[in-house]
Amino acid sequence: MDSLQLSALPYLTHTQKAALKKGNVQTVAELLLVSPQDLGRKCRISPLEAKSIFNTVCQNNAPQIRSLADVEDDQEQVCSTGDGHLDAALGGGLRTGMVWEVCGQSAAGKTQMALQLSLFVQVPVSLGGLLGSACYITISSKLPTGRILQIVDAHPQLSPELCGLENINTIKSPNIPILIHILSKILPDLITAKANDPDSKPVRLVVIDALAELFRSDDKTTTSTLVDRSQNIVEISTLLHSLASTYNLAILVLNEVSDVFGHGEQETGPGDLSYKQQSRWFGSADSVPGEGSKEAALGLVWANQINVRIMFSRTGRRRYLEDSLVHSKRRKTDGAHPIPDTEPDDGATLIRRMSVVFSSVAPPCSVDYIVTAAGVSVLADDEAPLAPEDSFFPSTQEEAREDAPASIASQVAPLDVGLAEHDAQSQTLDTTPPEDEEWENYWNTDDIPEEMYNSMV
Template sequence: MDWDQFDLNPKVIAALKKADIKSIKEILNLSGSDLQRLMKLSSADVECLLKTVSHTLRRNSMLTALQLYQDNDHLTSQHQKLSLGCSVLDNLLKGGIPLVGITELAGESSAGKTQISLQLCLCVQYPYRYGGLESGAVYICTEDVFPSKRLQQLIGQQQKLRADVPAEVIRKIKFGNSIFVEHAADLDTFHSCITKRISLLLARGMVRLVVVDSIAALFRCEFGVSDSVTKARYLQTFGAQLHSLSARFRAPIMCVNQVSDAVSESEAARCSCSVADNRVSPALGITWANQLLMRLMVSRVSPLERSVGVASCHTGSLRTLRVVFAPHLPPSCCYYTVKLEGVKGME
């Protein structure tokens, strides 16, 4: 830190250099009395130093409402989203997946969780103006083999799905150098993966999306009923680590989760989704739910539910995407289908 650039008394600058204080962080980590003893300055000089440092940190950090309104090109992390590659689904989510925070996608088997995740891995590669982040993705598999064949199929069908994107842009979407696949079958491997490998990829700017498929598989056989406290600590640790990565690199985290039947009345009351007349709830309980920014649930539409509206007019396999909770969205849902070209919402 070049203290000579600060508007400080030369005596204070000399004291900073003599005390070997090299950063603003070191100053803020010390109390006023500690600074006085360390730098041998008066309380007035220390107060002036703290005010100058605080002013430097606050400079240009605040924007007026008029500045935000006029700055059309600047999108803050609170408002910028990662598109799902479908206008109907993006409208439901008011633009897509938030860049900062953990988004959970829960649902029963064959509801379309992996299909949506794969589509996100392609969407993140698109330019900003088409809802992408102009970067790659890392896909962490915890139980199944990565569906590379299906991903290649989606890449070949992108022109049909993204009619709004020019063909020359679609031709740049690829698998090999833009989507990194990691396998983590146990908790230790997963911890090492997110703290070392994923952190490195994010730091180098090679990826801006992390998909975990699935988070529940890591805890399926590791813990018994008596290990609930240990399990909760692992969930809190992983949640904090993923949040830190997301906030530091403004990279959305998508965690696929499984569901379990709600057997008690209290569980049934907390359920947010009904699948084929059976109430289900996302796995891992309230500890994991507290780590999430947004929870989405997907389900297959049963024949009994095809009585009215769009569901009765569609003959193929129909699914529902539901917003369970999010700080910026009300509970809502829409229908979608999984076709050869990808996931498509229905008006």
Template sequence: MSCAGKWTNNPDLKPRIQAALRRVTLSQEEVLALNPRVVQRATGLSRTDVQSLRQATRTCPAPQTALALSSSGPLSSSSGPLSSGCRSIDVVLRGGLPVGGVTELFGPSAAGKTQLALQFCLSVQYDPQHGGLGSGAVYVCTEDLFPSPRLQQMISEQSFLRQDVPLDQIPKNLSDRVFVEHVSDLASLLSCLSRRVVLLLSRRLVRLVVVDSVAALFRSEFEASDWLRRHRQLLAVSSALRRISRQFNAPVLCINQVVDLVNPEQDQGLGPAPSSFGPALGLAWSNQLTARLMMRREEGLLIRGDQSSAPRSLQVIFAPHLPSAAGQSQRGAASSGQSQGSVIIGVWREGLRGHDQSEHRD
């Protein structure tokens, strides 16, 4: 097939398909990412025409964007996964967050998602031999204020959390390398990602990007009738995150909210439904992810010295690079303390740790 000229004028597409594309101005990426029924509804095309459109789109490469072609900073050298600083979590994730991909962490309120994200913001600053990337993190807040007091508490307890690292090799001034951005709408988020975040990455000041939370702005800005505009904005945000991750070989961690599921056994498109709730934003967002993790509070109480914590489970829902993710039983991961794809952790002063980890420095 020829891709000469504008994509909507592709001679291999029927005139009525070209006219429909010009009328709704769908992009190539949207045609492939959106559910075919959504494309059919938006364009008014028949099911057969939408199938022809998707087939033609797959054979026509999307144009490069300014961000993808940016020469503001060279690609960072390849490196291993970003450690969480917790051995039990790293075992489940096969070393930590994948570098060069978008990982979603979803779960109900008070599950510990933000605390785990803060822990990664500190771990990224360690040298590679200690599971870090030797750089900082940028934390983009979309709904709540950045939890500075909790970050400072975790920093003060780093020597207790990171007992695998000699005291003289624990990075100094950890808070100085966590850059915080607050955005209040989607336009501000896209501007932040394409300008300030890219600038920090290109100058090698950061190697980790956290968005907390990715769903908040979509819930507040759109009515039910704005479904097409919502899908476009969702794809714009997810595309920006993926380009950033690929261009700078940086892990991107997106915290996501949850929605109630009418049928918990219903297939959500990627991985098993882990409970009566599921991640917000739907299939179009799911298709942009490298991995999906779930956190939630479990029954019971963990006690360690003068501290106590409600147990949290961290479960791999899908991750093609993790062999343990395939065939994971949704009930087995929730009921067992630690299995191939899940782990029970506690939230302590120093951060998140598996409940089986040693309490004392040797």
């Protein structure tokens, strides 16, 4: 019903159909996902006429009760990320029919995640994929095809026979009107053409990298600009949800983050919560120190439009990992695509943090991950770090004194070599050996006659 063309509905007049066509409202789903007020603005008609069209369509398209056997084919599908621990954190993987957001700092691994999913969506269903293709919409950057080929070559579950560049369609959208045109016209046409072509894979994933770049402006912020921005966000999200539900797609939107500044508590009425108090529940994560200093861009309006928010964070932490965990199945030797996140001097690997801020299919959680030649890989809890030999931490739990306070290692999950060493230097630790402590007490307590010193000279 939602995919019915409005031009084919017999109960709409010719004038009403012409107005809907002028506003580029083509299907019942597109009509029902906008309010009568927005419909009137898009179609350049009065609010009364827009409400009349809206009511007429709703009355003639009332939902019908169906049995579960009839809706079995409409169930959502799940695409694996290629990492079992990451799939578990996301509730099984990336589900279709939803709008997913991955936000984070620059170089946190957002694009790596998107590229990885663009490949795994092509994999057969029996191997965790959707046997489909991806549409990758870029805003200001270029699609890194070299990195895509590196992931194909390095990941143990991928191969050129299963996935490749031929099933990733890309288009650039430098501004908001072009993005709206892509989502409302170009993308539906591409999806329909792919679905009707037996020799091509249907589109199952749409990526936008990165949405917040469209809303950067040097203009002065006013009430008018904020209203326009909110309207654009709602229109874009409406198109995304329409695509996701109509064609059973997984929509992945990459977003940026902004700094959180503490300006004190805002004055609120009795029982009310300030925006700062509320935003920590939907805009940021706080599982490790420093993660809560960033929050997702585009504000509360955009947060209400997405089903899942995932935050990627750069922690500045490092761990000494086994070589098999850092390197891929086939190591690059030509130097064209060096394995990221590995320092050549000491071999410590950069650790990043992924947090599910909110989700309609999975509980909030946080895991550590690294970015290798094979893509994003979560560090399991049983992958113990390899501490340096001169570490002041006990190698086993039995070696630690039972009455000793919790070490820094127990306060950082998982063990962060760089951060722990830094904290150790900034804190006062009792590192005096027991023997030295006894001698120190001896010289402080025993009264030795001065004549003894004189006789020894």
